Amino acid sequence: MKRFLLLLLAIGVLAACKSKKKAGSGNEPMTFEDFQALFTPGNLPYRLTPDTLQLKLADSLRLDTAALRFLTDTLPKGDFTKNEGVKFYPLQRISGSVVDYVVVKAAGRSQSVGYLCFLDKKGKYLNRIRGASTGSADGTVTSLQIDSKNVVKISSETKLSGSRSALKEDFYMVNPDGTVTLIMTNSNGPTNAGQIFNPIDTLPRKHKFSGDYTSGEMNIVSIRDGDDAKTFQFFITFSKDNGNCKGELSGKGHYIAGNRGEYKDKESSCGISFQFSAGRVSIREIGGCGAYRGIKCFFEGGFVKKAEKKKKK
Structure with missing residues (x-):
């Protein structure tokens, strides 16, 4: 009986040793x-x-x-x-x-x-x-x-x-x-680093809040008309800390009570709040948007609306 118990114990020890072998090691x-x-x-x-x-x-x-x-x-x-x-x-x-x-x-x-x-x-x-x-x-x-x-x-x-x-x-x-x-x-070309490519530039801008809002050369919040009066298209790009921290985001937002707008990314926690006033818009993050910007800066700040150039007749 003792021999039988010792045999079972030896088998158990061997099995335990085998299970602890590191994957990819040995044979x-x-x-x-x-x-x-x-x-x-x-x-x-x-x-x-x-x-x-x-x-x-x-x-x-x-x-x-x-x-x-x-x-x-x-x-x-x-x-x-x-x-x-x-x-x-x-x-x-x-x-x-x-x-x-x-x-x-x-x-x-x-x-x-x-x-x-x-x-x-x-x-x-x-x-x-x-x-x-x-x-x-x-x-x-x-x-x-x-x-x-x-x-x-x-x-x-x-x-x-x-x-x-x-x-x-x-x-x-x-x-x-x-x-x-x-x-x-x-x-933006090797000779003109102040130029921003705006992917929604040609979309309609008939809504009272639609237009381009800027804060310096390389910072813009572009708003264009959405599918209806309750929605809008937007494009945001910014460069801070002498170009060491940048961010870019585009999507579809919706207007909520008063002069406010909001965007929430369906695939992540990223969200942006828009506050419109006379000729200005302020933005701030209401969710983590780290996938679209540097780790030391955020989608935030105030932007002034640019005057739209009148089309020649």
């Missing part, structure tokens, strides 16, 4: 589920900025060779020299409507780069794009944003003379095979 290869578990799960909208890439991560979080085999061995190609000793870190994994996304940080001596990798619904690697960076040779920094409709925006900013900067925004649609299609490009 047990890393599974795709193990690989996924390395990334923080997230939802859309998603934003990755140079400031986020500059944050130091613990070496214990680094992706090893076993993890990188689920991606590609040419991940950092074209961005780093052979002798930089690039380290890779897992940032985020997000389920998309067409493909799934994993975001990987590559840290070298010259810069840090955030890669947006596309995987099919079965976990097969398809492609990657360079989403964000802390600075290339010409001083250009880039940031990445994916909205709730899975549209990918890559923003590139190059410092010019003085406090001026040139901004270029490329919008992409992701295809099921991992390729991307360029939908639209916005650019």
Whole structure:
């Protein structure tokens, strides 16, 4: 009887030891589920900025060779020299409507780069794009944003003379095979950093509150007529702290009691309150809109309505 009990005890110890083996260690290869578990799960909208890439991560979080085999061995190609000793870190994994996304940080001596990798619904690697960076040779920094409709925006900013900067925004649609299609490009041009591209500029502005409200060269709240008298289209863009903190948001709001308006994002907690008065509008956040702005600034402040240019007869 004692021998039988000892045998059962030995089997139990062996089973416990086996269950405590680290995934991917020894003779047990890393599974795709193990690989996924390395990334923080997230939802859309998603934003990755140079400031986020500059944050130091613990070496214990680094992706090893076993993890990188689920991606590609040419991940950092074209961005780093052979002798930089690039380290890779897992940032985020997000389920998309067409493909799934994993975001990987590559840290070298010259810069840090955030890669947006596309995987099919079965976990097969398809492609990657360079989403964000802390600075290339010409001083250009880039940031990445994916909205709730899975549209990918890559923003590139190059410092010019003085406090001026040139901004270029490329919008992409992701295809099921991992390729991307360029939908639209916005650019203020390399010689005129004071120009703002307004995507709703040509829409009707017959409502008494419709028009463009500004606060300095690079800050605008644009209001246009909605589908009816109770709704409005808006576009907000701002640049604060000498261009170090920016925000951009567009959508459809609705008018409420008095001279007030409100917008609430259906896909996130972001909300904006609009207070209209004679020739002015004041805005403030009524929800977290961090996916659409820098972490050190907010959608807030007062803006003065610009006089509309009269059309020549």
